[in-house]
Amino acid sequence: MPDTAIIPGSAQARVRVRYRIRSSAADIDAIALAVAVEQSVEVPLDVVRDPWVREHIVGRVEDITPAGAGYYAVDISLAADSMLGADGVPSVAQTFNMLFGNSSMHDMVELQDVGLPDGFAQHFGGPRFGIDGIRELLGVDTVTASARALTCAALKPQGLPVAELARLCRTFARSGIDVIKDDHGLADQHYAPFAERVRACQRAVAEAERETGRRVLYAPNLIGAPHLLAAHAGLLRDEGVGAALVAPMLVGLPAFHELVGDHLDIPVLAHPAFCGSARIDRTLLLGRLYRMLGADAVIYPHYMGRFAWSEALCGEIAQAALAPWAGIRRALPVPAGGMTVERVPELLHFYGSDVMLLIGGSLLQAGDSLAARTRAFVQAANAARH
């Protein structure tokens, strides 16, 4: 949905929200109005006596379009002011409240798309590195035709001791992987406590960097309540760690945005865990909203892997992450979820080189041949230049 071209903070600035609503033709007008009221003043309209509130704050039904049997696309506009603080700055929590707070409790309503006024997404800031910044940190050419896809591997399974995870990390780093991420299941468990794991894995990466002269980014998983996230981010700074993995829906979207803005100065990979819990269009949530809130790279399950997401959806998420938008940086698409080395040519054909390929468990299946298998992955990813 194109963003609306109105400056927020003026009484006229509107956020346009598209809901996918299951309804009969007879009921859709009444349901659309009910959603517009629910998402704004949340009282019967006869209660709204104040003329300024009636004109500016009450949600407006802007458009109702049939969208397949039994469904409608309903566009409602809301006052941008209702999502801003008194200082004119939009609030993450309040924005989601206005977009899908109470209406999330209607089973027939799904949040499908959002059109924001000029300056709205920019306030949140978006990625600080994005695809170009990550390539630059890695010393990967971004200007000439030799730009290549990036590679990513994962430290797993959870339950392994720190020494074992660090050994995997060293193997990946020596074998040419660009970004090595924790499994998102790694938190601060006693079998691999956070501080000990981060120090050991970063040391392994730094040693490999000295040996090979190649830059490698290690992305530990940050998970927990806000004060713990801030403390763990500080540990990453102290240890010179190059990236971070965070699941925005698990830590909470406002806490994610605050963590990125206030506590991290390295690229942030957004993990999709818990995202499927949200009845929100996945292209919107992962491709646009995670990017808006500061994700430099967005991980999502590629089709024909362990999750039944369609090829079309995966392509749309990548396009949304990369499309020019509101002056914020492009995020790096990271298809994953059961990928294999054999599928690398197909993945590169589908995505081109603006991508980071992530292979997790399938590399580990090589067992003692892990290094060779990892090198094969890197070679396959580098072979097909676009």
Added chain:
Amino acid sequence: MPDTAIIPGSAQARVRVRYRIRSSAADIDAIALAVAVEQSVEVPLDVVRDPWVREHIVGRVEDITPAGAGYYAVDISLAADSMLGADGVPSVAQTFNMLFGNSSMHDMVELQDVGLPDGFAQHFGGPRFGIDGIRELLGVDTVTASARALTCAALKPQGLPVAELARLCRTFARSGIDVIKDDHGLADQHYAPFAERVRACQRAVAEAERETGRRVLYAPNLIGAPHLLAAHAGLLRDEGVGAALVAPMLVGLPAFHELVGDHLDIPVLAHPAFCGSARIDRTLLLGRLYRMLGADAVIYPHYMGRFAWSEALCGEIAQAALAPWAGIRRALPVPAGGMTVERVPELLHFYGSDVMLLIGGSLLQAGDSLAARTRAFVQAANAARH
């Protein structure tokens, strides 16, 4: 689901998770195993060479039971250790990660119930006041047969200036309402900035308390990123505000838990906004998990109001909030969402007196007769003693 009776921190302690899975009879065994693996080690099982990891960390399929046409209830047990920090304390974010992180991305899987080992819920703490503590703060008799239902009203619609909201607040407080909450749409917008609103409304409540000799709790809406939540909680303390309203899913569950534990010493009303976004059983999420994380009162839409939640579901949520559980306090059920004074007898018949009735927009429809209408609400709620 009954909690499992094993102490966490030992390698044997298991969390039992029930998923509702849509599947054919031919596929359900394979799907159950895939979910058990996805929610634990997240690699093909042949990769798990470490015998300790195989025995303790890999999820176990404990039971598969048909649950209506095309559905199965699948019980999987996970290592409690995988949700604890190295200090043995469970993490909110990591617990939800293990319960429903990646599997939330499977459309055919829904999180239905959780059985926790002894000591697990207690670690999170639960309500600090609960239904009894709220009644005690209000000076409502809890011992004799005169225990009564509580009443709640809401300041709305958003868009009104502070003076108008404070006027509503004064009317409600003078008319016998026990708890006056902000509309959950009130954040820090320029038309009613947080600090100014809280001061004016609390002043109105304090004046009414002096006039009537009755205690009234005002519950402003706390919404925003973690640092703002902490700052706003501090303002509540400074102003002597008696309660707070928070939507756990909007601020994020880990931030909600930290806010309650570290920054608030007043009863917390949990608002359901954004909860419907989660494909999580609503009795589990609102009745048990919000309570576990510290909600003293739980607001939810009652049936035959603006939301199509069934009578049975509403009864189950109230029962879950009130049932003895793991030594944590009982939370106060707050049915809402389009209730009217006329329905008070029916609501009290359904819930008994362990309830707080919340009427929002319908009271405001009385316009200039707001005070009389509010008194009628209070009288109706007090009339039917149980």
